[in-house]
Amino acid sequence: MYFGKLRSFLTTVIDDYVLNLASVWFKETAEYKQLLSDSTRRALSSSIRWLWLVGVSCSVFILAQRQMLKLEHFETPTNLFNTSIDYTVGFFLAFLVVCALVSRFDWPHRILATLHIKVLAVGFFLLGCYWALMLTMIEGNGQILFGMSLFLMLTFSSLAGLYVSTLCLYSFVIPLTLLPLVVKNLFFEPFQMLILMGVLMTLFLVETGRRMLKHWFIQAIRQEYTNQTYAAALDEIAHSDSLTHIPNRRQFDERINKLIALAPLANTPPTVILIDVDYFKKYNDHYGHLVGDECLINVATALTRAVRNASGDLVARYGGEEFVVVLSDVSLAVAQDVAARIQNEINRLAIPHAASDIADHVTISQGIAQWEKNESVESLLNRADKALYLSKEQGRNRFNLAEPNP
Structure with missing residues (x-):
């Protein structure tokens, strides 16, 4: 014992x-x-x-x-x-x-x-x-x-x-x-x-x-x-969109502010591309919100696939059916190539959109703006939004460059 x-x-x-x-x-x-x-x-x-x-x-x-x-x-x-x-x-x-x-x-x-x-x-x-x-x-x-x-x-x-x-x-x-x-x-x-x-x-x-x-x-x-x-x-939850699992608006804000702070040291300033899914409200009304969520997930995947594999680049959900792409240290010509690649990727998805006024599949419109010296983030996004609005006025399913600041 x-x-x-x-x-x-x-x-x-x-x-x-x-x-x-x-x-x-x-x-x-x-x-x-x-x-x-x-x-x-x-x-x-x-x-x-x-x-x-x-x-x-x-x-x-x-x-x-x-x-x-x-x-x-x-x-x-x-x-x-x-x-x-x-x-x-x-x-x-x-x-x-x-x-x-x-x-x-x-x-x-x-x-x-x-x-x-x-x-x-x-x-x-x-x-x-x-x-x-x-x-x-x-x-x-x-x-x-x-x-x-x-x-x-x-x-x-x-x-x-x-x-x-x-x-x-x-x-x-x-x-x-x-x-x-x-x-x-x-x-x-x-x-x-x-x-x-x-x-x-x-x-x-x-x-x-x-x-x-x-x-x-x-x-x-x-x-x-x-x-x-x-x-x-x-941290991932705070900086990731719960639906598409890509970066959200908060992470976009942090990234663009950081790139603008480092812009004087870069060869070329950062560029943003604002993206809007054309006639998405009609898509939701026609197919339902669950199918609409699936459409946004597919669009986010295509955007991620289309951008460059660079450390400073970012694809984020801006809000609703809007997305934003941040490109670091690129010229406007390269930014336009990226926008064209994005357009082709979305068109290649061929997601049916019977309620669209311009095509039988889902399309996107884009506005491109490059940061100018001493410009604020708000001003940069405002110029990109005006370029996006111009793309919509011209018939959608296209992209436009933003006008420089006066």
Whole structure:
């Protein structure tokens, strides 16, 4: 009975399936894995600075402890370990100072950002070997209690900094734990069972602590990913037309204002094309609003297919049966080519329109206006609207250029 209770306790404490969030309800997408990888790398980057501080603190602690022993006349007789500790710690402190000076430049951070976690683990392994050497020298000098204190400080400091990566954590902890024990057992008196029990208990606490901290870390990353997903979905809803699923008036306003702000830096200013589906009210009255919605969806798809595949271009629903196209950095000649392509795409759809006065299928009218220096968005759209009205007056199913400002 007691064995079963102990087994249940250990399972509850160290079982990843209990501590980690269940993956059955959380879909680990490629975006989530990238976020987790980036967050882990940023955490390890911070851990390097943290372990630098730990290294400085422990080195100063060792030197201060040895200086106090000398002042209190508790210094052990001179031996190989006793004479090497000061030099080894001094060289390591000098190395840490050099690292701090080098870190003021940008290139070390760029190099660290490109290193694979396995390469970082090698670095942490070498660091663990150094501290294992120090523990061996300190315990060989007869300072067992001080060596155990230093071992505990280093172990739990590494847990605080490296829990995000099991490989990096144990690359540091394993040499720090095993090398002093092996050296002590081979070259000195065998280690006591009490010391081994203390080491095993420390490793048990490190592993359980790592799993709990890693669980909280993953939970935080998943929550951040969920928040980003919701924020992106809300942003899409706010900037997308619910019927046609193309950008809405709000996104159009943001895009045209941004392009106008950048217009002095562009080769040519932005251009807008206002588009109106001809006799759409008659289409709705004749076919019904559901068929009318389907017609708008098809028109939006054709418009998206007809415009250029450029980063600054945009097709948006302007309102009702009106659409607008934003073209960045194009001449009026290219804008007219785009308008002609749009006209051909709509005519190629051949959506029946029995109530139209000009054709047996759905057609569109367009007005093209290019931004002029110091012109407001309202003025630009007003000129495009006048060009669109002119197209309607001339018989529809055509496009016209806007008149320049007087």
